């Protein structure tokens with residue numbers, strides 16, 4: 001309750017300080033930063049939720065472990081990219097509208113002040129995102145290389161203008177009719193080459209896409225089909241006049257169906 005007053009002025013009567021006059025009201029205008037931040041947060045949430053729910057309907061169906069990883073990666077990267085892209089666009093568009101100067105300015109603008117925390121924050125967030133992508137990629141790389149299933153079914157793929165040939169060295173047969181037939185739940189690996197020009201072997205549903213180079217064998221990652229069905233095989237490298245007709249189909253079938261197909265092609269299962 002009582003104030004302790006020590007020192008040489010102890011006991012002396014000090015005049016009370018005059019009351020400070022109230023500060024005049026400052027017209028700050030709208031709080032642009034909070035407003036643009038709120039717009040950004042709301043749009044980001046809408047965009048991220050929309051990506052998660054809409055993309056699965058847009059992406060091609062996956063029929064293997066690698067295909068599922070492909071689709072998941074696309075959804076994940078889109079969800080991560082939405083707030084980053086919106087951060088730029090929302091701030092830019094808001095600034096263009098809110099700080100628009102209709103007439104030619106006669107004075108210099110207020111000089112920009114350095115904001116170290118803003119720069120540190122921006123660098124920090126982008127560094128964390130990049131680090132996450134590197135680690136995510138390394139894990140995927142590990143799964144596709146070191147931890148890949150051993151002893152897969154091998155299919156030699158030969159491209160030529162404008163068709164595909166599929167040879168199964170373990171059975172000594174080529175697919176007649178240029179259809180790629182694969183048994184479900186059995187790991188498969190493609191060795192890809194070309195007879196003439198550059199082609200691109202792509203089975204999107206299996207998560208496989210690699211260049212077919214003349215005079216060179218390229219081996220793909222091992223992938224395991226996990227959905228019975230029919231999927232497109234396409235050429236994804238402009239390879240001449242009929243490039244756009246250079247497509248075939250992949251049939252993922254049961255093990256028994258695959259064995260009888262091998263027999264029908266002249267091989268021994």
Ligand SMILES: [Cu+2]
Nearest residue numbers: 199235239246
């Ligand atoms: Cu081609």
